[in-house]
Amino acid sequence: MKRRDFVGLTGLAAGALFLPSLPGFGGTLVDPARLLEPGADTTIKKRLADAGLNAAKAAGASYADVRIGRYLNQGVFTREKQVQNIASTESYGVGIRVIANGTWGFASTNNVSEAGIAKAAQLAVQIAKANSKVQKEKVQLAPQKGYGEVSWKAPIQQNAFEVPIKDKVDLLLGVNAKALDLGVSFINSVLFQVNEQKYFASTDGSYIDQDVHRIYPTFSVTAIDRASGKFRSRQALSSPVGMGYEYLMPKAADKVAGPTGSDIIGYKYSYDMLEDVASAAKQVKQKLTAKSVTPGKYDLVLDPHHLGLTIHESVGHPLELDRVLGYEANFAGTSFATLEWKAKNIPYGSKAVNIVADKTQVGTLGAVGYDDEGVKTRRWDLIKEGRLVDYEKIRDQAHVVGQDHSDGCCYSQSWQDVQFQRMPNVSLQPGTAKLSVDELVKGVDKGIYIAGNGSFSIDQQRYNFQFGGQVFYAIEKGKITEMLEDVAYQANTQEFWNSCAAVCDESDYRFFGAFNDGKGQPSQSSAVSHGSSTSRFNGVNVINTARKIG
């Protein structure tokens, strides 16, 4: 760390590093300069990985994979006029997964030496053999060719770790100053940055080196009416993305206006944080006096930053094959979209609903060259013209649905956790006919336009859900009329997607991101993007969430 990184903060009354830990950030606290130091060379990593693979085979494994991972994180946290915390972390170690006696075993170590890795490999085989005694069915892996020595690098333009901390602090405190100038009571702003340097090797003959980047700028502004005691917040309309610092360099071409009268601006591949906070400051004050919604049936017009989360919960999760098969029954749940359900060809949605899984889309959170079990990533259809055609699966699940390939969606949050099936990017395809958001709204007689994601909840089989939002506008006779508050909608997944009447065209398409999607026991976090264009859903049940307490 260089002094200049902090010089200049003092005058801004910035705070110090009094928050000891970061949510979801593993590893040890390091000097930010450490984040720019190169990791081990691939020649060394190959030698280390081979030590693990050979030890596993010698101990009786029929298959083994080794993941050498260096996970780098940085978080900058501010509120109002002060910095709350700046922390840079590094986590480095090795995870080894084996099959012995037809059963999985896993062990990890931060002793990144040939001896340390070999020892972990032997432990993984021991665990596999111990568990095989209570194993009913042997693991069956879809065939996977070895790729030899290959690499993949996220096509970022600027590594966020290269940007001086001072610049990041200046940006966030500038955002806070703007909000405070515009009269909000409180603001918290945060910038998360992630770099996963992952090396994967397996007994199939793959040696894969990858460099993955993610960034997530966000804020929350709060307005308080002291006299009435009422308070309201508005979160940022940014998305976490699989990009570098270029995401924070706004371009006019990436801005998408919401419907006329809505005062909403959406963002594609770059984000204007100062512009968004100015909108948020204005809207959060309007929220204090906005009309409370009358409950009933409305046609909903959902912007992509909102719809992304609905896609995530009601399509992304139910089509995870491990849920469908019951592996998540004790915590995350199972799925309504069973294999029997699929076989009956029951419509998941209307003809307008085309949903694809894609781990190759540039700039998304799910984009990698290869997954964490060495499978090249791909794009495939999940729902075609409303019909469920496929699931999300990994190597040991493909045979259950009669397939001979994995979809490449195996992921582990770190070297010390075992990899398992996670959601790929799951996106609603834009409509093929030209349709703007204004044209879409024009056809709505009684509706609500919802931007941003708010409270969200769905049952353990993904039938019944309830979603809120950040900003709501009434639509009457084809026009946005006024802001609404206390809005949440409840629906059944199948009914909801069958009520999809129209999807705007590609010019409106953009990504929402889930930065910390939790699943598994112990729980692991994963990041995933969901693309869509503004869409219309007819006759959805809207409830009023206002209550009175003592």
Add this chain to the structure above:
Amino acid sequence: MAILSKDEAQTLLKKVLSYSTADECEASLRGRTSGNIRYARNSVSTAGSQNSVSLAVESRFGKRSGIATCNEFDETTLRRCVQRAEEIAHLAPESPEYVALLGPQTYLSPPSTATTLLTAITRAQAAADSMTLCAAKNLTAAGFLDGGTSFVAKRNSKGLEAYQQSTNTDFSVTVRTADGRGSGYAIADVTDPAKLNAKALTQRAADKALSSVNAKAIEPGKYTVILEPAALMAGDDLSLLGGMIFGMGAREADEGRSFLSKKGGGNRKGEKLFDERITIYSDPMNAEAPGNAFDGDGLPTKRQTWIEKGVVKDLFYTRFWAEKSKLPATAFPNGFIMAGGTQSTTELIKGTAKGILVTRLWYIREVDPQTLLYTGLTRDGTFYIENGVIKFPIKNLRFNESPIIMLNNIEAIGRPQRLAGCMVPPLKIRDFTFTSLSDAI
């Protein structure tokens, strides 16, 4: 060396502090040794173990602070860690929220260490018992067993010395019928693993699974409910009681953005917000759910009442906010105890003319922080009660309810049970608001 004794830990920390040249320095050690096993479809899916110790050093020069961590403890690494914390502190800006480190403190000694722990073999055996029981009845079990020992030690240049070791084991199991038409759940956490009976818990979940088949739909609306402890508190997600109690921060309330904010300014401490039968406190010395002896700042925990006879008695004051408010700081507890009566859930059912028994609530999210309105769904065993007996299973329901409103609609409070490190009684509540039906099983 995941678990250091008090002497080992303090000797190491003393050494760390001896390297410090800062105005103030605090060093903390944390370690855990644990193991887990996860199973589903009556077969083991993953198993793992964890052994870790880490050191955090906070160095302060005036109001500037720096933190560095390491997980190796040779002299060179320790010296580098202290040096790095000092470098960061020199570069950091002054904190407007600076509070001096605590001096020597006196701590209670919570009864929290078990003499024996589960091993990989005993964990596998517990999982096997659970799976065998289910397989024999053509049921499918999915469960997770996780347990171990942890320690935390602190020492600082002002003379503070703290050490605590604790053990815990958590087990949960979901049992489903082979046709997927019934599902039941049971959960327990214990300090002493000898008290964990995975087989009996699996039997309870299996009974619920079998009796929840052929669930009938009822109209959503306001119902009398009996919420079992697992429907009130969860260790792995937001819960009706946990969300409310751990959200009782004084700062947010004083700032005007909490359900405890007062119209016109200030907070609602001293106001009666709940039914007079509601008393919630924390007590690190509770025999069944012992707590931490100190919080992250080293503040001693003690028996502290948050809600007494329906009145808000205290809020959480961080050291900074306490100084600003000229009030004592409150150590943040890791659990709470809700006072209850003597009735079991079965006895509460017996005294119910019409109502709904809820085993578990799921995917609870805050809808409105102003009123603490939460939404979520019932799961894994929801039954209709009539004339004191369970009549039939019912389909799951979504609720929209605030714990503030719920704790004003108390009909009866049962006998508290340990859950997620807390003591939580089953509650009988009138007019609990369900807003829609779910087809999920």
